[in-house]
Amino acid sequence: MFAHSLARELAEAGLLVVSGLARGIDTAAHQGALAASSPTLAVIASGVDVAYPGENAELMEQIAEEGVIVSERPLGAIPQARHFPRRNRLISGISLGVVVVEAAPQSGSLITARLAAEQGREVMAVPGSPLDPRHRGTNQLLRDGATLVESAADVIAALGPLAPAPQRRP
Secondary structure, eight states, X not given: OHHHHHHHXXXXXXXXXXXXXXXXXXXXXXXXXXXXXXXXXXXXXXXXXXXXXXXXXXXXXXXXXXXXXXXXXXXXXXXXXTHHHHHHHHHHHHOSEEEESOOOTTOHHHHHHHHHHHTTOEEEEOOOOTTOGGGHHHHHHHHTTOXXXXXXXXXXXXXXXXXXXXXXXX
8 A cells, every 4th residue: 555655755754743543545555564563643533542443443552552542532531523623723733734545535644735835834645547536635635736656755845955864764
């Protein structure tokens, strides 16, 4: 999956991968960073003691051991729909830039991208087939001026001097 390999390569380059621990792209991003033996930061919409979605409980535990989990919600809080846009605000605020890999026209990823732009962060998107509804949002971001991303090098170039210097791995 592209999100996994992109996150792995960015982590290997010294960037901290920040995502929301949701199903799909978020899960792949966290797993990619961990595959690079790098920490990752999960911003969640529940209490830090509540795994959501449930199938990510083991991943959440691994992130807690090897990275960071952040939440505005109190311990024991169950996520509710209204908490996710607030979580997305934290994701964009913590980040130097936001890469949207897939986004339907009304997705939370587009909320994160809008917030990132409002916060002065770099907004990047991966192009997709115009026939695939999962890419209508990313293609719209590109039409609106987001930086096109086809590789980790594109992200590093877009971040320019904000990106860390490349690191050599032993």
